[in-house]
Amino acid sequence: MGMNIAIDGPAGAGKSTIARKVAEKLSFLYVDTGAMYRAIAVYFLRNGLDPAKEEDVKQVCEKADISIAYKEKEQRIYLNQEDITGLLRTEETGKMASLSSAHPLVREKLLETQRELARKNSVVMDGRDIGTKVLPEAEVKIYLTASVHTRALRRYQELKEKGIDCQLSEIEKDIEDRDYRDMNRPVSPLRQAEDAVLVDSSEMTIPQVLDKILEICKEKVG
Numbered sequence: 001m002g003m004n005i006a007i008d009g010p011a012g013a014g015k016s017t018i019a020r021k022v023a024e025k026l027s028f029l030y031v032d033t034g035a036m037y038r039a040i041a042v043y044f045l046r047n048g049l050d051p052a053k054e055e056d057v058k059q060v061c062e063k064a065d066i067s068i069a070y071k072e073k074e075q076r077i078y079l080n081q082e083d084i085t086g087l088l089r090t091e092e093t094g095k096m097a098s099l100s101s102a103h104p105l106v107r108e109k110l111l112e113t114q115r116e117l118a119r120k121n122s123v124v125m126d127g128r129d130i131g132t133k134v135l136p137e138a139e140v141k142i143y144l145t146a147s148v149h150t151r152a153l154r155r156y157q158e159l160k161e162k163g164i165d166c167q168l169s170e171i172e173k174d175i176e177d178r179d180y181r182d183m184n185r186p187v188s189p190l191r192q193a194e195d196a197v198l199v200d201s202s203e204m205t206i207p208q209v210l211d212k213i214l215e216i217c218k219e220k221v222g
Ligand code: DC
Pocket: 011, 012, 033, 034, 035, 037, 038, 094, 097, 098, 101, 102, 126, 127, 128, 129, 130, 178, 182
């Protein structure tokens, strides 16, 4: 029998870094659901489509085929058979993913793929609605968060290291906007599941967060 771990939380809380490490430690599959929403966003952007227009959303849901494969345990995302994994982590794609993911048709389209992965494998799945909607029966649920300031600072440092010029105040504003959109949409908004354990990583290092989550897993399932 498989076991599933759901990790939800706002943008920049460190979900993917932590989820990947937890998966590695437990030999589970890491499923990054944000990447699936980002792949849909790439289709919107490439085709100049508008997530606020019902017709455009329908077109995307019909024409954008999103699939997943694992190469050396790394998740690869395909948009109509093209591997677009390397194109997903831009600010523009993140913003479009936040906008387009609010649409119920987009969410429905990805839901079954996510559930099927969890049925067939033991997974660590991260996103916004994993504990509340995608895997309500997950054995372990974590709500991983950090203050807006901490998340913005981490993002700022990441961009600076890549040589990308940016303003901390702008990043903070973007994070606040994204939180607002993700938490206030009518379908599957980001919120802590009743049975999720809250982990605030504002004052914690990555190894500390990892230890904490592994400890929670042990407590829950032995
Ligand atoms: O985790 P991320 O930054 O890659 O996610 C990008 C956007 O996708 C996020 O702003 C909201 C959306 N998303 C979602 O609605 N549900 C998920 N399970 C994962 C991501």
